[in-house]
Amino acid sequence: MTHINENFLELQGSYLFSEIAKRRTKYIADNPNAEIISLGIGDVTRALPNAVIQAMHSAVDELAAPHSFRGYGPEQGYDFLINAIIEHDYKTRGVELAGNEIFVSDGSKCDVGNIQEIFSADSIIAVQDPVYPVYVDTNVMAGRSGKYNEAAKRFDNIVYLDCTAENAFKPSLPKDNVDLIYLCYPNNPTGMTLTKDELKVWVDYARANKCVILFDSAYEAFIQEADVPHSIYEVEGAREVAIEFRSFSKTAGFTGVRCAYTVVPRELKGFDASGNDVLINDLWNRRHTTKFNGVSYVTQRGAAAIYSPEGKEQIASLVRSYMSNAETIRDGLASLGLDVYGGVNAPYLWLKTPQGLDSWTFFDKLLTEANIVGTPGVGFGQSGQGYFRLTAFGSRENTEKAVERIRKLAL
Template identity: 60%
Template structure:
């Protein structure tokens, strides 16, 4: 008789963004006249940059000619993209990351969820709280979490590191020493960043405790302030304790193309075993590679023309972030983020729960955001707004919020 992986039964409810989607659909069916503005799920709205489109067309033409046709992509990614990432994303900021330490994939979300497969089930996992749900959910599915406590909103065997207004939304070293530490900066959902001095302390902590940092740098392109690291490999000793994830989804608008990569330095070890060959084996067995045309598009992102156009798009979204942040503050809300990240972290009014505020905002303002409790127990009484809408809708949404 076939059986199921009972770890899946430990997950409470449905995936956060599925729940949001269902609520919005139900409201839309009941109120077809309502113009709903979505500042919740972080999908981009600007079209892909012209230089990238140009290269996509060229790559499609290549696929239509026998001499230039490409079949399966190499397991770890095409050399042209890995070499470009090494040179343009890392060596330009002083990080010695070799091309063969870069693993091309269909996105950071997949890699963040799948990386745990190369680690033993006896590893203790630490996460910031609140945090992107994939980190916790994938470890629950694997069997590292223990049972879910409905009273605390926490899994028994996950180490939660509260990130609150009181500590500047920065995690503190936990009392129990973890083996795997998930860090995401610029942070989703709070929009905060970690300076280099603080990140260096985490690298030192990981090396001292033989822990591995799983560093999600998906939003590094949105950093605008000096002194904020774009990569964990800017810190001394990171090559012996850190894996880094990056994405083209928000950086270059690839949410409809899907492309990302993971960096695993050759010397990185766990339990006396090198991690590079383990992830390479996993990649070769369970992943067919991002298509050639998408990897060519990724290469175009790093061209001079591509970088200019993409920075203009990021500036557009960050202007949206400024409009949202200043607008909600003018409306009397306490809010954070929105300077080095496309996320604004809003304190709900009148001690509303985050889901109560979600319903209130949807019904009274026809605006959709993301309940903070969906990111972890410390996210309760907070709400995430995103800057990825178009300008007209962003301004209208803020005007609606001001009138509530």
């Protein structure tokens, strides 16, 4: 008799985006002429850079001829891509990595979802609140969350690190013992960052407590300020305690093309029940090669092209266009006296809802009075209540129009 993994029954419904879609659909049905602008999506909208397009065409042509055809590649990724990553994403920042410390994958969602498999089932995890839901959901599936507390709207065994305006969205160190700490910087959803000194506090804590930091830096390309680290490995000692997740999704418009990578330094150790060291890199390599078969060759060639001089300029231009939207939203809302965070080193803006409205009431107000769809902050966790996320991924025209519409609301 086949029994299921009962942990799945503890998962909370993916309420957020389905509820958004429901309210939006109902509004459109009632108001068929409404011209809705979405600043809710976390997806890119601009075309792929030309350097990427050319590289992908060439790669497709290689697969058309027997002498240049490629079948299975290395599960960890081709050297041409790994070497480009090491050279351009890390060496330029003073970080030395070896080829066997990089694992190319088809997406950071997969990597941040799968990484928990190599750790003990009774590991205590800490997450920021508000938070990208995948960190929590994948640990619920693995049985680490404990029961869901309906009153608290939180899982019993997860340690939540509150990020609100009161602490400038910089969480305090955990009071309880934790084993795995998910940190996301630049942060989704708040758009906020840590300086190198602030990040060092976490690295030092992890070293002192033998924790592992799972550092999601999918939005690294949007960092504009000089004192914000691009990689956690810019912090001394981080190689002993941190796994870093990077993605081409937002950096280069790859959300539909699928490429990311994960860095697992050879210094990083976990412990078996007897307290013996085990190299985390070895465990992840075994997981990656057993359950994954490498990224599409065409995609890997496209990803490598962003490191060419033309590619670099083209992705810089992509980032500039999104960040110009971010500035428009940020300045526009700030000029209305609203409290708006993020948008300086990230494509996300995190708005304190005006008039003390809760997140969903403000969602309805924006939808019905300005025909703008955003994302209620409470959908990312209890500390997101009273906040609202807007994204910089819309078109220039729609972004400007949206700010004008908000200006006309009496907020």
